[in-house]
Amino acid sequence: MKLKSLTMAATVAVAALSVAGVAHARDQIQVVGSSTVFPFSQAAAEQFANETGSPAPVVESTGTGGGMKIFCGGVGTGHPDVTGASRAMKLSEYELCTSNGVTDITEVLLGFDGLSMAVSRKGKQLDVSKAQLFQALAAKVEVDGKIVDNPFKKWSDIDPSLPNAEISVMGPPPTSGTRDAWVELVMEEGCKTFPAIEALDKDAHKETCQRMRTDGPFIEAGENDNLIVQRLESDPNAYGIFGYSFLYENQDKLQGIKVAGVEPKEETIADGSYGISRPIYFYVKNAHRGVIPGLNEFVTEYTSDEAMGPGGYLEERGLIVLAEDRRAAVQKAAKDAVNMPAPKK
Amino acid sequence: MSDTTHGPDRKERNAWFEADARLKRRHLADKRLRAYGIAAIVFALGMLATLVGTILITAAPAVTQTMVTFEVEVPEGSVDPANPSGGSYQTMLNASIARIFPDVDTPRELRELRQLFSNGGQYQLRDKILADPSLIGKTVSISFPMSDIGDQLHKGVIDRNLPPDFRRVNDTQIAWYDVLVERGQISSPLNWGLLFNADSRFPELAGLRGALVGSFFALLVCFLVSFPVGIAAAVYLEEFAPKNRLTDLIEVNINNLAAVPSIVFGLLGLAVFLNFFGMPRSAPIVGGLVLSLMTLPTIIIATRAALKAVPPSIREAAIGVGASKMQTVGHHVLPLAMPGILTGTIIGLAQALGETAPLLLIGMNAFITAAPDSMFNPSTALPTQIYIWADSPERGFTSRTSAAIIVLLGFLVCMNAIAIYMRKRFERRW
Structure with a gap:
């Protein structure tokens, strides 16, 4: 009796398997x-x-x-x-x-x-250029005409007008399309302002312009943008990089930082004055x-x-x-x- | 002289003291060990309480759904009775909304007003007319969800005291909302939609039906495959197989298989079931097959343990009265071992229910706005639905993600409770 029902079940399972194996029309x-x-x-x-x-x-x-x-x-x-x-x-x-x-x-x-860099409402608004973002986030930067490992630990190290606070930026991992876009639209653009880096040969130039620093100030925070939002909320000194829609949905908690004087907003992204889209x-x-x-x-x-x-x-x-x-x-x-x-x- | 009389005495007393001190140390060590144990338990329970507490608190807003009720006029002739699905229901709905707010007329304001209400209202109206075409020409009362921002505003998740730049709703929208509250058109009943709706891009319409049905089909396939195969393998290994190098090797491999990370089974499923056999992507059948690979070792190990627990005297008695080996196993050993086998199976299935990684690889993390009709239709499963919602930007999904986690935990607790009950109820001690 028991065995019979077992055999039955096995037959059903095998039948189900073979049916699934047949290529099926998709609607x-x-x-x-x-x-x-x-x-x-x-x-x-x-x-x-x-x-x-x-x-x-x-x-x-x-x-x-x-x-x-x-x-x-x-x-x-x-x-x-x-x-x-x-x-x-x-x-x-x-x-x-x-x-x-x-x-x-x-x-x-x-x-x-639009891509946006944002900070908690409790944190400091920032107004940076793409070149300064490059200096804050790249593995190697140009200092006095030489290319060295990124020495900048605080925003004020880059430019005295920026706040005297540790650089701490959370962003997507290399597998993410957002990361590709950030590298292309910010890092490679920012890179162009440095003559010594521009003078490098093609491969070295690409490498220097695209590599993000790994010594702490840039944190790879995973693909889940909601997690970055939560972490920004709990740490007002940290900045996060994600798609504009996440900033839009969380504007009670977050403010977008200005890039070259322009805040990320629907209008500024649409007319192209906000430079990262x-x-x-x-x-x-x-x-x-x-x-x-x-x-x-x-x-x-x-x-x-x-x-x-x-x-x-x-x-x-x-x-x-x-x-x-x-x-x-x-x-x-x-x-x-x-x-x-x-x-x- | 005195030395000889006092010597052993003092030695003895010293020994006593030493023993006493040692005993004290041992008791202290004993107490410390107990304290460590209690501390560990308190720590573990504290973590669990924090986890469950956070989930419960986050999920709380998703328990109710803010609804708005409107009287909608469905004018004669606006809907073709022969083809009622083609009516312009949004226009009718907009007309009845406009009756309450007659002074809203610029396109921008109209758009802001509509942002307060879910896009699902028109389809609810349509479905009502489809179900009962005699309503054409009458006034229909429909109650449908507020949009995500309306819902968050009602629940106080959006703080209306913040400056306008800091919130998703502007002052006019709050004023409109207040009018609706005053007119008694806003209510917040229990959020049954969370269980009975299929997925949606709008949090106020999104529900777990697709995920629940998908998980059910996947577990069904998983059970149908792994239960018979697992029992057959275990019975053969335990009752029939000779003890030699080969069976030892198989045994070691089965035990190792139980410890293989689930993502590996996912990759296997992708390579074998999808790419080689050409099975449909995102379908519960494939999910079930992959999960059954994972559940098999658990079932085999549980079944063998249950078979081992049946005393040899049963087998000997059966053989003694002339039963064949197959009759012995089929009539006596297996039925007696069944409670243990079922307990192991349920625990294996509970594990499979919570498994996410392999399902991500075979595409069961898709967005589908309908529940599957069969195990061959694409669908999500509970854990992958949680994964999708956790990644959605809308605020309403934050609480819904936690609510979905509670639903998943609820199912897991139920399954484990059934397993424990069966073990207590049917297990025989020999």
Whole structure:
């Protein structure tokens, strides 16, 4: 009796296994990609499911690079249809895609996202230039024309006008798209003001400009931005680096520091006067259009004016919208499934 | 002379003193040891209390959900009875909101006003009309959630005494909110949506249904696979297998397998089930299979212990009356060992329920606004849902993350309680 039921259970289990092994048709749209784009894809997916009554798209946050890898894995129901990215697709990723038969991709520039450095409301407001941020956070800096290990321990060591307080900045780890963007938009920009570093050969220049210091003042705080927010709250001397949406949601606890005199705000990011913002993209696999039900409608919803336009629901989540003519071009390309050319680098 | 009489006496007395001092030291050491033990327990309990206390305090705001009630007019002709899902419900809702605040007319102000209410209101209205089309042409009363900021304002998480720059709501929004409170349109009932709604990007609409159903399917698969396989393996190893190098090696490996970090099983699942067998990403079936790999060693070890506890006299008696080996095991040993096996299985499943790392690798940390219909549909699980919410910027998710942790802990405590009850109730002492 007992044994019989055991055998039954085993048979059921084996049957379940073999059914799952058969490749299955998929009726949900699958979205992967950057954690920065994740909230926007979430919003579009929920809106799409509510409006059309189609099965809810599956949105997964894998990081920009991880998303590209899965996205470029091939064509077919086993591979995702859309990937989000907090930077443009690289040539190496495009080549990976092509080598796996994913040749027809539409690139959609969704808008911009601001990066902010913030401090607790109890802490000191700061007004720094990108060069000063570089001096505070890089592993090697230029002092009197020589490149040395970063000697700055206090903000006032860099410039006497800055507060006399220890440098303590929490930021994302190297696996994060936010970190890539910070390095590109702040460190590499700040680097340009130092003649001795500019004079280095290409590899050494890249290394010096991109390496963050590891002697304490810069703390890698993990991917969870909420944790950084909590730690900033408990330590008014610490500064944190994260996407603008986290600052926006926590403005009762945090204030954004000024970069070159400009505070991070929706208006200043949109008009470009706040210097640290990055483009946000998503990529659509055109071979899946018409195969995965609803993909065309989903892309239309994602690029509609209600979503990515001014006052749209993506703006409410922290997206900085595109100017009108650029937006119209993007919407048209997305609708007509225009294939992107190979990236330049 | 006196020396000879006093000598041993003094020696004896010295020995007594020494013994006395030694005894005192030993008692002291004894007391110290006990004090260390008590201190360790107090420390551990203190940590536990702090942990649970913090979670409970953080979760408290998520126990209720601030709702707002509106009388919405659904004019005849605004909804096509043949296709009621196509009606413009947001417009109707906006009209009834505008009736209460007639002087709000600039687009900016309208947008700020709408920010107080959840986006879910229009869909609730739609569902109501879909369920009962006879409501078209009448006035419908709907009660739907305030938005995240409205909710936080009502619960006092957003402090209205702060300067306007420091908070998410501005002074006009607070004034509107006060009007609604005065009119009695705001209520805060228990937050059942937390358990019965699927996930959403809006904290006020987000719930655990998808995660609960996903975890259920994953555990079902895990049980269906690991229970029979685990018992079969354990019965063979314990009752039939010869004792030799090979079975020793297998035994050592099973014990080692129980100690392998779960992320390794996740990588294995990604490589084997997803990439090789081409199973669907994010599906509970794959999650269940990966978890069953983890649960198997636990079940095998528990089953073998339970089988060992059945005294040999039972087996000998069965064989003595002419039962075959299989009959002995199937009719006598296994039923007697069943309580122990089930206890081990439940504890193994409880472990699997709380496991996060392997599920992250096979994509069960996706955002899906619907609960899965079957084990082949994508879904999340309880721990991965907590992971997603913990990473969301909206303030409402802070309390909901803690509330979800309490739900998960609740299930774990229940499962362990069942295991303990079964052990106490059915276990036989020989």
